[in-house]
Amino acid sequence: MKAVEVQNLSFSYRNGRVLHGVSFTVEAGEILGVIGPNSAGKTTLLRLLSRVLAPEAGTILLFDRDLTVMTKREVARHVAVVPQEFQVAFPFTVEQVVAMGRYPYARGIGLESVEDCQAAQHALHETGTAHLARKYLDQLSGGEKQRVVIARALAQEPRLLLLDEPMAHLDLNHQLEILRLLKRFKEERGITIILVSHDLNAAAECSDRLLLLKSGEILTTGRPKEVMRPEILEKAYDCPIWTGTDPETGSIRILPRL
Amino acid sequence: MTLVRLLTVVGTLAAGLLAAILIALSVGTVRVGWTETAAILFGKILPIPVSWTETQESIIVGLRLPRTLLAGIVGSALALAGAGFQAISRNPLADPYVLGVSSGAAFGVVSGVVTGLATGSAFLLLPLFGFGGALVAAVAVYAIASIEGRLPIQTLLLAGVVVSLFFASAIMMASSLIQAEELQGVVFYLMGHLRVVSYPTIAAVVGCLVAGTALIYSQVLPLNLLSAGEEAASQLGVEPERVKRIIFLGCCLVTGAAVSASGSIAFVGLMVPHAVRLCLGPDNRLVIPASLLGGAIFLILADTVARTVAAPVEIPVGAITAFLGAPFFAYLLRSRYRSIYP
DSSP, X not given: OEEEEEEEEEEEETTEEEEEEEEEEEETTOEEEEEOSTTSSHHHHHHHHTTSSOOSEEEEEETTXXXXXXXXXXXXXXXXXXXXXXXXXXXXXXXXXXXXXXXXXXXXXXXXXHHHHHHHHHHHHXXXXXXXXXXXXXXXXXXXXXXXXXXXXXXXXXXXXXXXXXXXXXXXXXXXXXXXXXXXXIIIIOOEEEEEOSOHHHHHHHOSEEEEEETTEEEEEEOHHHHOOHHHHHHHHSSOEEEEEOTTTOOEEEEEOO | OOHHHHHHHHHHHHHHHHHHHHHHHHOSSSOOOHHHHHXXXXXTTSOOOOOSOHHHHIIIIIIIHHHHHHHHHHHHHHHHHHHHHHHHHTOTTOOTTTTTHHHHHHHHHHXXXXXXXXXXXXXXXXXXXXXXXXXXXXXXXXXXXXXXTBOOHHHHHHHHHHHHHHHHHHHHHHHHHOOOHHHHHHHHHTTTOOOOOOHHHHHHHHHHHHHHHHHHHXXXXXXXXXXXXXXXXXXXXXXXXXXXXXXXXXXXXXXXXXXXXXXXXXXXXXXXXXXXXXXXXXXXXXXXXXHHHHHHXXXXXXXXXXXXXXXXXXXXXXXXXHHHHHHHHXXXXXXXXXXXXX
């Protein structure tokens, strides 16, 4: 089954075109890494997939249903987003922030149901943030905060999880923590994941397939080994790049050359 | 949040409101005892044997009760509007007075009187004129203050000052150019006075308050989500523009109604939601109903102070709230907003 099927997708902001004629599919249960230089259209692609923006042309099928005929709430029951930046204007606790992920299921005056509480608790435990439940978001470290934002997305019980640079601003240890979480979501919950990242090593490490965007078009797509090749990456990033394999694990390593 | 917590908070505050009403009714130049006050009040609905004098009854029912009710309604309306404006602007310093919405409403009321459209028997239309003025002012403030869809605190406060001054001077011009006795009276009370008003006036204001409350309360949960920004809320299924529009209308409706009855009373809308948030946290499912009740309690008590502290001289209640509010505002601006609101 296909989780996402994008056909001929185009979108432009007022100041210019961002995506043109993008087509790709994501199989259910796979991790797709979206990479590419700045202003390639990666974040815009996520916004289109989460229905924050409406496509200018082309179609998006989400689990075989046309995204444009679904209501926002319906979409939010299938798709959760971990945005690049997350801030709340008032002092909500971690617990409250995670419970907000249940909004797509809310009824009546919006008191949480038993299922809502269970889903939120489960999300807190699964991301290792249960001990932070009563803290405020601005009391957390970068790594803790990112896991809380992921817990909020998880509380939505999504079938598709979109992450925009989830490892930016994090140190190595916390980057790994996030990658391990994503792998676990895929294996244990069968969640389909689309991961936008500037970290090519991380993207190559945890993605089943990669999508390389440049200037709003797909440069290439395929398994990490097929995409992470110097001649392809150099074309995308306009700089000399070395790739190799880790002798112990066999994973791909990518380094820019000065 | 659980239903038990909601009911506990609402129940406690409702009891507090009843106590505040009894205090306000009992205290004054003519002191009426607690038991008599309560008996007179509940004697209207329950069969209680008469144990009070006719003078006491006419003081309580004819004078103090309508004024106390008005204070409660106006306090509710302003606190509710403050909570609503703070939530959609994601800014703890917003309130109808600071944003100039109260001034706009006052101008709406004045224009209703000047044009003769809301004079005489049409006085029940005044809340709607207030609503119109509030709406114009609120739209103006947002148009001036928004930069690329965001409402930075600096531009928001400045825009509020600008709009507020503009409407205040428009009212001053109207009152000095047009020599109508009715207008002078209106301009006087628009500076923030609670008075004894007729029961139909109270009913008209209550109508607007109920409608506005329903609009605002219908959006409590989306309001929580909006505090994480419009895009994040949108990804969870909220339609930010729709929510903002509904809250906007609701806030202008209650502000317009409150101002048409009592003028611009400062800082209630700022302080009450703030105090509520400090005590109960920022969840709007609690903040909205608690502000509604807390605003009523606060203004009823402030008005009781205003009419008794220097009796027989009466201090305008707006002076009391501003006297308390200005230092509170300064304190918020200096300290709280950095530590609690990053």
